[in-house]
Every structure is written in structure tokens, then in C-alpha cells.
Amino acid sequence: MNLVRPMSRAFSTKGPGTRQGRDVWNMLKEEFDILRTGRLTPMEPEVPAETDVLIIGGGIMGNSAAYWLKQRNPKGLTCTVVERDPTYTRSSTMLSVGGIRHQFRCPENVQMSLFTSEFLRNIREHLSVLDMDPPDVQFNPQGYMFLASEEQVDQLKENVTMQNELGAKVHLLTKNRLAQKFPWLNLEGVAAGSYGIEGEGWFDPYLLTRAFKQKNLSLGVRYVTGEVVGFDTKDEELIVGTGTRTCKYLKGAQIRNQTGEVHSLNFCFTVNCAGAWASEVAAMAGIGQGINELSVPLPVEPRKRYVYVVHCADGPGLEAPLTIDNSGMYFRREGIAGNYLCGSSPEEDEEPEVNTLNVDYEYYNDCVWPLLAHRIPKFENSKLRSAWAGFYDYNTVDQNCILGNHPYHRNFFFMNGFSGHGIQQAVAAGRALMELTLDNGYKTIDLSRLEFNRFITCEPCVEKCIV
Known part of the structure; x- marks a missing residue:
């Protein structure tokens, strides 16, 4: 040769x-x-010039959206995920407790969490990558338990009936049955409880996010470190009745990288997965800044929540589920060395500031520990080990997730406002997004009641079972 x-x-x-x-x-x-x-081969540019799908936010929500879109069409669709904090130091995903439950009041939430449980059961089939260890999210199937007062029993019974009709495995326990099964409980003020016996528990949010990202990289998803600072638009003529109307069509985003340079990235459609800061992204697109459909803002704001780690050598054992007291206080086991996670949401008028992730330890002493020690007397001798704070992407209208596209910006999609249960419903939400965009409608679970339009028509879909 x-x-x-x-x-x-x-x-x-x-x-x-x-x-x-x-x-x-x-x-x-x-x-x-x-x-x-x-x-x-030539090096790829830091920010591509164009992409079919731009996903804003690289937490569990953005990774799930990218996975479902790319696995459907790995070669024919390009997908770019923009994340401003690749270390996830302020990510709601990484700072969550990692629980998964089927016990909700809205049927859609029950169905989404059931879908996630099935996905986790078969996670190796979904997220395995050639030449890498199969994914393991350290799922602990210890269940959830809600305790109800006499005034809450009727609603609890109604919830359990609906949950079981949808396929959940939830038992309604009388006070006597609670005393027999969980002798470490002080049942003063408790009339009954609901106990999930299958598919509920907790897992490691970091491991699930990493598994999604590894799979996405193998499918060709592009990850960009940067922050969306604005959108590019173009005028588009729409036929309305017998006339036309000029609308602003989103054609691209302005992305600022770590060195401050701003790059333009054109897209076919974009997905807002910005978590607690989703309303800021929506406002850049004019949502909540204009008239008619654009006059209604995205009702999502950050709400800071504290998670406390306590040690109790003789606390509830391996059989203890993630328990939610009728006061709103919760706890769950963390490992097998006597450590537990606990917390409680503050009253509406006592919400902490969200400028930092500083922890209020007085809140534990004044509000969490008294409830914890009252409900489980063994915790009277517990010791506070550490704590952290994270953000809920809190829907201020009905505490439920917001999906679908915007009625004005038809290529702007929402995956926001999960109000604390996003880690367990991101899998189903990502699939729903894929069905909406590629199949033009929901195929697996009908989530139409959770779309943005409900804020325009004043038809909230309220979820009461928020922890």
C-alpha cells in the first residue's frame, strides 16, 4: 500500500x-x-448552535425528560440539557429525603407514583449501559404510614379506597392494629392509619439521577454547563377567526457560560425543568408579563425545608415505615446504625427566607423534636447529629405539579411545581412530556387536569397530602 x-x-x-x-x-x-x-474528530462547541429540544435544568426532572425523548428516537432527535450548577449544591433533587409513596389525594399523583415504582422495579432494563455496572438506587421498601386524628379519618378512608382502586397496596389500620404492629408509637390523638405495603419506601436521589444521566449520555444527550438568561423570538402570523394575529414565537435561548460569554441556541421546543426557580425562566419568556394568556404567571416559588439527622440507639427498628404524623411531622430510618431523618413543614406565615441554605436549629428544638418525642417516646433521648436544607418548587395555588405547554408559547413546556414530591414523580412526568410532544396526547396516564391552563380558567387541582 x-x-x-x-x-x-x-x-x-x-x-x-x-x-x-x-x-x-x-x-x-x-x-x-x-x-x-x-x-x-473536531472538538464540539461549548454550546451547540441548535437542538431539537432544549431542557432547562439538569436535576431529576430534566434528566427524566431527556431520557424519555431520546430513548424514543435516539438518532432522529437532538436533545440538550442546560444546568447552571453541575455539582448540584442547591439542587432540590439531591437535597430531598428520597421518598416514594402512592398515598395521595389526587388520582393522577397516585398513578404517577405507581408508574415510578414499576420503573424502579425494572430499572436495570431501562437504564443499564453497556460496559457499566447496572444501576442500583438503594431502594428501601419499608412503606409509608399516615396517622389520622378522629377528624381526619373519613378523608383517610376515602383516600385509601381510591388508592387501592388504582392498584396501590394500602391497608387501613385501626388504632388497635397500629398498637399491635408498631408498639413504639404513642397513639394519643390518633384514630387510624394508612400503611403502604408494596412499592413505597425511599431511595437514593443521587443514584437515580446519575443512572439517568449515564443512560442519557449513552443515547447522545448533550449536557451544557450554563444558565439561560433570555429567549430569542420571531413574529408569527396566526389565523384567528376571519383575521390574523401576530404572535411572538420562541425560536432560541441565550445561554451564559461559566466565563460570562453568552451563546445563542436555537430550538424546536424547550422544557422548563428549573425547579424552584422555574418562575424566573417562565418570566424570561414573557409568561406573567403580558396580557391575555401571558398575564398569568407560573405560580411556583422556592420554599425552604429542613431535614434533621438524629441518632437514637433504641429507636424503631427495620420494620419502621416512613411515618407522617397527623401534625405533619415525619421521620424515617437512615441506614441501620440508629440514625433517622426527620422534619416538618412550617406554617404559612412562618416560611423561612430562601436567600441561603442555612439551617435553623431552633426550629428543630421548638417545633420538630417535641412532636417527634411525643409520638415516639424513645426519641426523648435522641441526639441531633446534623442537618441540611433544600428547596421545594412550591406551587402556591394548589400544591400540584404543572405539566404541558403554554397556550401562547406552544413550544414552551412545563415540568414544575411538584411541591416536594418531584423526586418520586419525575419518571412519570418525563414520559408524559414525551407523549405530549411526540404523540400529541397522553397515552399512559391522563394528566390533562395538571396542565397550565387550569390557572387561566381558575380550575385548581388541589393536592392535600403534602408533607
């Missing part, structure tokens, strides 16, 4: 072996760089 390149082609700037008008010295420089770096 002749490995010597003919002189006439090697040094011709317009010959068949070169691009039109290309400088020969640049050719030699590129070939030398390939030998020096071992790079056989």
Missing part, C-alpha cells in the same frame, strides 16, 4: 484532497494537533 501522499494533492489548496480555498498550513497544523492530542 502506498502511504505517500502525492505532492500535487498535498500542497494544492483547491485539489480534490482539500476543501475549496483552504490554506495548506492550516491543514498541516490540524493534522499535527490530531497526532498531539489523539483527537480524531
Whole structure:
């Protein structure tokens, strides 16, 4: 084989072996760089010029959306995820307690969490990547338990009936049965409880997010470190009745990288997965800033919640479920060394500031520990070990998730406002997004009641079972 390149082609700037008008010295420089770096293909730009789908936010919600879209069409659809904090130091995903339950008041929430349980049961089939260890999210199937006062029993019974009709495995326990099964409980003020016996418990949010991201990278999802700082629009004429109306069509986003440079990225459609800061992204698109459909803002704001780690050597054992007291206080076991996680949501008029992730330890002493020690007397001798704070992407209208696209910006989609249960419903929400965009409608679970339009028509879908 002749490995010597003919002189006439090697040094011709317009010959068949070169691009039109290309400088020969640049050719030699590129070939030398390939030998020096071992790079056989040109480096990709930091921010691509265009993508089919732009996903804003790289937590569990954004990763789920990217997965369902890409696995449906790995070669025919490009997907870019933009995340401003790749270390996830302020991510709601990583700072959550990682619970999954089927015990909700809204049927849609029950169905979404049931879907997630089935997904986790078969996670190796969904998220395994060739030549890598199969995913393991450390699922602890210890169940959830809600305690109800006498005034709450009727609603609890109604919830349990609906949950079981949808396929959940939830038992309604009388006070006597609670005393027999969980002798460590002080049942003063408790009339009954609901106990999930299958598919409920908790898992590691980091491991699930990592498994999604590894799978997405194998499917060709592009990840960009940066922050969306604005949107590009173009005018579009729409036919309305017998006339036309000029609308602003979202065609791209302005993305600022870590060095402050701003790049333009054109897209077909974009998905708001910005968590607690989703309303800021929506406002950049004019949502809540205009008239008619654009006059209604995205009702999502950050709400800070504290998670406390306590040690109790003789606390409830392995059989203890994640327990939600009728006061709103919750606790669950963390490992097998006597550590527990606990917390409680503050009253509406006592919400903490959200400028930092600082922890209020007085809140534990004044509000959480008294409830914890009252309900489980063994915790009277517990010791506070550590704590952290995280943000709920809190829907201030009905505490329920917001899905679907905006009625004005038809290529702007929401996956927001999960109000504390996003980690357990992101899997189903991502699939729903894929069905809406690629199938033009819900195929697995009908989530139409949870779309943004409900705020325009004043038809809230209230979820009461918020922890």
C-alpha cells in the first residue's frame, strides 16, 4: 500500500484532497494537533448552535425528560440539557429525603407514583449501559404510614379506597392494629392509619439521577454547563377567526457560560425543568408579563425545608415505615446504625427566607423534636447529629405539579411545581412530556387536569397530602 501522499494533492489548496480555498498550513497544523492530542474528530462547541429540544435544568426532572425523548428516537432527535450548577449544591433533587409513596389525594399523583415504582422495579432494563455496572438506587421498601386524628379519618378512608382502586397496596389500620404492629408509637390523638405495603419506601436521589444521566449520555444527550438568561423570538402570523394575529414565537435561548460569554441556541421546543426557580425562566419568556394568556404567571416559588439527622440507639427498628404524623411531622430510618431523618413543614406565615441554605436549629428544638418525642417516646433521648436544607418548587395555588405547554408559547413546556414530591414523580412526568410532544396526547396516564391552563380558567387541582 502506498502511504505517500502525492505532492500535487498535498500542497494544492483547491485539489480534490482539500476543501475549496483552504490554506495548506492550516491543514498541516490540524493534522499535527490530531497526532498531539489523539483527537480524531473536531472538538464540539461549548454550546451547540441548535437542538431539537432544549431542557432547562439538569436535576431529576430534566434528566427524566431527556431520557424519555431520546430513548424514543435516539438518532432522529437532538436533545440538550442546560444546568447552571453541575455539582448540584442547591439542587432540590439531591437535597430531598428520597421518598416514594402512592398515598395521595389526587388520582393522577397516585398513578404517577405507581408508574415510578414499576420503573424502579425494572430499572436495570431501562437504564443499564453497556460496559457499566447496572444501576442500583438503594431502594428501601419499608412503606409509608399516615396517622389520622378522629377528624381526619373519613378523608383517610376515602383516600385509601381510591388508592387501592388504582392498584396501590394500602391497608387501613385501626388504632388497635397500629398498637399491635408498631408498639413504639404513642397513639394519643390518633384514630387510624394508612400503611403502604408494596412499592413505597425511599431511595437514593443521587443514584437515580446519575443512572439517568449515564443512560442519557449513552443515547447522545448533550449536557451544557450554563444558565439561560433570555429567549430569542420571531413574529408569527396566526389565523384567528376571519383575521390574523401576530404572535411572538420562541425560536432560541441565550445561554451564559461559566466565563460570562453568552451563546445563542436555537430550538424546536424547550422544557422548563428549573425547579424552584422555574418562575424566573417562565418570566424570561414573557409568561406573567403580558396580557391575555401571558398575564398569568407560573405560580411556583422556592420554599425552604429542613431535614434533621438524629441518632437514637433504641429507636424503631427495620420494620419502621416512613411515618407522617397527623401534625405533619415525619421521620424515617437512615441506614441501620440508629440514625433517622426527620422534619416538618412550617406554617404559612412562618416560611423561612430562601436567600441561603442555612439551617435553623431552633426550629428543630421548638417545633420538630417535641412532636417527634411525643409520638415516639424513645426519641426523648435522641441526639441531633446534623442537618441540611433544600428547596421545594412550591406551587402556591394548589400544591400540584404543572405539566404541558403554554397556550401562547406552544413550544414552551412545563415540568414544575411538584411541591416536594418531584423526586418520586419525575419518571412519570418525563414520559408524559414525551407523549405530549411526540404523540400529541397522553397515552399512559391522563394528566390533562395538571396542565397550565387550569390557572387561566381558575380550575385548581388541589393536592392535600403534602408533607
